[in-house]
Every structure is written in C-alpha cells, then in structure tokens.
Amino acid sequence: MTTKSLTNSVYGWVDERLGLSELAAFARHKTVPAHAQSFWYYWGGISLFLFIVQCFTGILLLVYYRPGADAYESVRQITFVMHFGWLIRSAHSWSANLMLFAIFVHMFSVFFMKAYRKPREFGWLSGMALLALATVFGFSGYLLPMDELSYFATKVGLQIPAAVPLIGPAIASMLRGGPDVSEFTVQRFFALHVVVLPAVFLPLLGFHLWLVQRHGNAVPPSEETKPANERKSIPFMPGFLRKDLAMWLISLNILALLASVFPWTLGKQADSLTPAPLGIHPEWYFMSPFEMLKILGNWLPGEAGEIAGLLLFTIGIVLWVLIPFYDVKNDGGRRARAAHYFGLVAVILLLATTAIGYWTIR
Amino acid sequence: MTTNIVLEEAKVVPGREEPGETRTRRAFLVAAGAAGLCYTAALGYPIYRYLASPAEMASSATAITEVTLKDAQKLPAGSVLMFKFGTAPAMMIHHQDGSWVALSAVCTHLGCTVQYEPQANRIHCACHGGVYDPRTGANVSGPPPKPLKLFKVAVGDTGVEVSRA
Numbered sequence: 001m002t003t004k005s006l007t008n009s010v011y012g013w014v015d016e017r018l019g020l021s022e023l024a025a026f027a028r029h030k031t032v033p034a035h036a037q038s039f040w041y042y043w044g045g046i047s048l049f050l051f052i053v054q055c056f057t058g059i060l061l062l063v064y065y066r067p068g069a070d071a072y073e074s075v076r077q078i079t080f081v082m083h084f085g086w087l088i089r090s091a092h093s094w095s096a097n098l099m100l101f102a103i104f105v106h107m108f109s110v111f112f113m114k115a116y117r118k119p120r121e122f123g124w125l126s127g128m129a130l131l132a133l134a135t136v137f138g139f140s141g142y143l144l145p146m147d148e149l150s151y152f153a154t155k156v157g158l159q160i161p162a163a164v165p166l167i168g169p170a171i172a173s174m175l176r177g178g179p180d181v182s183e184f185t186v187q188r189f190f191a192l193h194v195v196v197l198p199a200v201f202l203p204l205l206g207f208h209l210w211l212v213q214r215h216g217n218a219v220p221p222s223e224e225t226k227p228a229n230e231r232k233s234i235p236f237m238p239g240f241l242r243k244d245l246a247m248w249l250i251s252l253n254i255l256a257l258l259a260s261v262f263p264w265t266l267g268k269q270a271d272s273l274t275p276a277p278l279g280i281h282p283e284w285y286f287m288s289p290f291e292m293l294k295i296l297g298n299w300l301p302g303e304a305g306e307i308a309g310l311l312l313f314t315i316g317i318v319l320w321v322l323i324p325f326y327d328v329k330n331d332g333g334r335r336a337r338a339a340h341y342f343g344l345v346a347v348i349l350l351l352a353t354t355a356i357g358y359w360t361i362r
Numbered sequence: 363m364t365t366n367i368v369l370e371e372a373k374v375v376p377g378r379e380e381p382g383e384t385r386t387r388r389a390f391l392v393a394a395g396a397a398g399l400c401y402t403a404a405l406g407y408p409i410y411r412y413l414a415s416p417a418e419m420a421s422s423a424t425a426i427t428e429v430t431l432k433d434a435q436k437l438p439a440g441s442v443l444m445f446k447f448g449t450a451p452a453m454m455i456h457h458q459d460g461s462w463v464a465l466s467a468v469c470t471h472l473g474c475t476v477q478y479e480p481q482a483n484r485i486h487c488a489c490h491g492g493v494y495d496p497r498t499g500a501n502v503s504g505p506p507p508k509p510l511k512l513f514k515v516a517v518g519d520t521g522v523e524v525s526r527a
Binding site for chain 2: 060063081082083084085087088252256
C-alpha cells in the first residue's frame with residue numbers, strides 16, 4: 001500500500017462516519033463578497049482570535065492564581081516571581097482590552113452596513129449578548145488582582161446596579177457577597193469569571209458563528225443596489241481564509257508588542273482604610289456611561305439624576321438592541337436614514353463622553 | 363467523494379507546473395515553516411519557563427546540604443521529630459539509649475511518608491506495609507527495595523544540625 005492510498009482509505013473511513021467531505025464541499029463553495037467595505041469583515045475574526053488568546057492566557061494564569069484572601073499575593077507572585085508571569089498577565093489584560101475594542105468595531109461596522117436586517121436578526125441579538133458578557137468578563141476580571149485600583153473600581157461600579165430602584169441594593173450586596181467589597185467578592189467574581197461566564201459565552205459564541213456560516217456575510221446597502229452580475233466575491237478557501245489568518249497574525253504581533261513593551265502594572269494591595277488614589281477612573285469601555293451619569297448628576301442632583309440616567313441608558317440600549325425590528329426596509333428610505341443617524345449619534349456620544357471623561361480626570 | 367481528493371492531488375503533481383513555480387513554492391514553504399518555528403519557539407519558551415517555575419524553585423531547595431533544627435536537642439528520648447530536609451519529609455529519632463538518628467522519611471517503595479513506632483521498635487510504611495530498622499534505615503521486610511537514607515547528626519547546645527552523609 002502506498003502512502004497515498006493509505007491516506008485515502010483512512011480518510012474514506014473517517015469520512016463515512018463523520019461526513020468530512022460535506023464540510024469540505026461547504027468550505028469549497030463558501031464565498032465572501034468583495035467590495036470597498038470588505039475590510040470590516042475581518043473584525044469579527046479578530047475578536048474571535050483575541051477571545052482564543054484570552055482562553056489560553058487565562059488558563060495559564062489559573063495555574064498560579066488563588067482567589068479569596070490570598071488573591072493579591074498570588075498575583076504578586078505571578079508578576080514578580082514566576083518566570084514570564086508578568087508577560088502572560090500583561091497579554092491577558094491587553095488582549096481583553098483589544099478584544100473589547102475589536103468587538104466595538106465589529107458591532108459598529110455591522111450596524112452601518114445594516115447587516116442586522118432579515119435574516120440576520122439573531123446574529124445581531126446574539127452579538128449584543130456576547131458584548132454584554134464581554135463587559136462583565138472585563139468587570140469581574142478587573143477585581144481579581146485585588147490591588148487599589150481594582151478595589152475602588154469594583155466599589156464604584158457596583159453603585160450602578162445599587163441605584164436601580166427597590167431591588168438595586170439587594171442585587172449589589174448579592175454581587176459583593178456582603179455590604180463591602182472583600183475577599184468574598186473576589187471569590188465569587190472569580191467563579192463568575194472562570195466558570196459561569198465561559199459556560200454561557202461559549203455556546204452563545206458557537207451559535208453566533210454557526211449563524212455566520214448559515215447566512216454568509218451581509219453586503220452593505222450600496223452593494224445591494226448593484227445588479228447581481230456587477231457584484232464581486234472571492235472564495236473563502238483559500239483566499240479569504242488566508243487574509244483572515246494574516247489579520248490574526250497581525251493581531252498577535254500587535255498584542256505581543258503591547259504586552260511586552262507596556263507591561264500591565266500591579267498597584268498596592270487593596271486596603272479599605274486607604275483613601276482612593278487621585279485620578280482613579282473606570283476602564284475606557286466603561287468611561288462613557290460613567291461620564292454620562294456624572295453629567296446627568298450635575299444637571300439633576302440626587303436620586304432623580306441617578307434614576308433619570310439609568311432610565312435613559314436603558315431606553316438607549318433597548319432601542320439599539322431592537323434595531324433589526326424597526327429598520328427593516330431594504331431601500332434607503334426615511335427610516336433607514338433615521339437608523340443611520342441614530343448610529344452616528346451613538347458613536348459621537350460615546351467618543352465625546354469618553355474624551356470628556358479622560359479630560360476631566362487629569 | 364474519495365475520487366475528488368485524488369483529482370485535487372493530481373493538480374499539484376510537480377511535472378505539470380512550470381519549473382520556476384515549483385522553486386518559488388518551495389522557497390515560500392521553507393520560509394513559512396521557518397517563521398512558524400520561530401513563532402512556536404517565541405510563544406513556547408515563555409510558557410514552558412512559566413510552568414516550570416515551581417520545579418526550578420524546588421530544585422534550588424533540594425540543593426540544600428544541611429538543616430539546623432532549633433531547640434531540637436530538647437527532644438525527649440524515645441520520641442521522634444518530623445522535619446523537612448529541603449522539600450522532602452525527614453525524621454529525627456532520639457533513641458532510649460541516648461543515640462540520635464536522622465533519616466529520610468520517604469518510603470523507597472512508592473514514596474509514602476513513613477512512621478516511627480517506638481513500641482514495635484520499627485519504622486513502618488502504612489501504604490504497603492514496608493518495615494525499616496529505626497537505627498540504620500535498613501529495609502527489613504515488605505516491598506521496599508532500598509534502605510532509607512541516613513543523615514549526619516550533630517547535637518549542639520542551641521539546636522541539632524542535620525546534614526547529608
């Protein structure tokens with residue numbers, strides 16, 4: 001038996017049982033539209049790559065991390081005692097931030113290409129859920145080193161659910177595991193971060209990716225108006241896949257550069273008796289809501305401002321999430337333009353409040 | 363469907379290609395392989411060292427040649443003191459006749475920690491019933507293939523110094 005015939009017979013045996021050739025045929029026939037906005041198609045893949053990096057570096061950190069009262073000491077060990085521990089921790093933190101950035105780019109490109117329209121509503125909804133989970137990943141992971149910054153960030157962050165009328169304080173106290181941020185908080189945030197969130201995130205991610213395969217890439221409205229024979233597409237295998245992997249490689253290089261040149265720092269151990277350090281501020285992906293609440297609080301002082309802020313947020317997010325259900329027409333009518341302006345206002349509001357936030361903490 | 367695969371392989375038979383194309387493809391594959399190896403090494407080395415950190419720290423601990431046990435000279439005759447020699451458990455016995463013996467407490471059979479039994483005048487391993495002599499460490503009965511390692515003992519006024527024999 002030659003090697004080739006042996007390979008073929010092994011392939012035949014596996015194929016008969018798993019249907020590999022159907023998958024291969026699917027991959028061969030899959031195409032990706034090619035047009036001026038094709039660049040934005042890569043951002044979902046980049047988000048996925050950075051999530052994979054999170055899984056790997058997270059598992060490595062799990063090897064030495066100890067939740068509970070020992071949390072700070074174990075992160076200090078990882079950062080200063082274990083070989084290359086600083087690099088792995090730095091990569092995990094940087095990759096988390098880059099992943100959220102990539103998800104935001106992905107979301108806005110989907111929004112402006114109107115890729116949430118029929119039949120892709122579930123793709124949009126699952127994507128929004130994944131983004132929400134990613135921010136909870138970020139928030140819960142931020143506390144785990146239990147240094148000064150993470151301690152106060154968690155204290156302040158949990159004031160937001162606490163502001164919800166009636167049930168708010170109970171929710172906040174349930175999340176904290178007591179009236180104040182303590183080792184119990186670290187322990188339950190740890191369980192959330194490494195067990196609960198992945199268990200919810202992974203199947204949802206699988207669903208999201210399956211939908212992409214089922215419906216293929218959406219084309220922007222400007223392409224849709226072209227006659228079918230003028231639209232171009234490239235085969236997924238190997239052309240698009242090669243470019244996709246090149247993007248992954250570029251992402252890996254940028255991540256390696258950032259993680260090693262700007263290593264993530266570890267502050268002083270959290271101490272409830274030490275006053276909050278000057279210039280303390282939320283992570284950039286929470287800066288915008290933080291700043292909006294602050295501005296609203298200046299307008300409407302007291303509880304009224306808090307409730308008005310939360311109400312406004314809730315309405316804005318609900319409108320954003322439900323966009324596939326009221327921006328449905330395929331022509332560029334008035335509603336389509338309104339949705340477009342809604343997106344622009346959202347982007348400008350996010351950028352402006354983030355900028356103001358960073359400006360005022362200096 | 364197998365025929366499909368064969369057909370595709372037929373396309374890449376070198377004879378059907380321009381000779382220059384084969385050369386550039388080979389050069390590309392070599393370069394890609396080399397780059398892949400570089401990436402694997404650049405990612406694999408830090409990860410390996412990171413995971414190996416405790417083993418490296420332990421190896422500096424096992425390099426220890428002597429341990430001073432403070433106030434151990436007060437150990438009553440007929441009793442035993444368990445201590446760590448480097449990272450491994452060890453025991454020091456003060457016999458009724460006044461002699462001092464220190465030996466490794468790791469069973470030479472499968473590594474359980476052994477126990478001194480003064481009434482039976484033996485060192486016993488509960489895992490598989492190995493028995494050692496409490497003065498020489500010699501394996502007396504049961505599965506142990508080798509004796510327990512003996513240490514040198516120097517009893518002073520402030521403590522006992524145990525060192526590798």
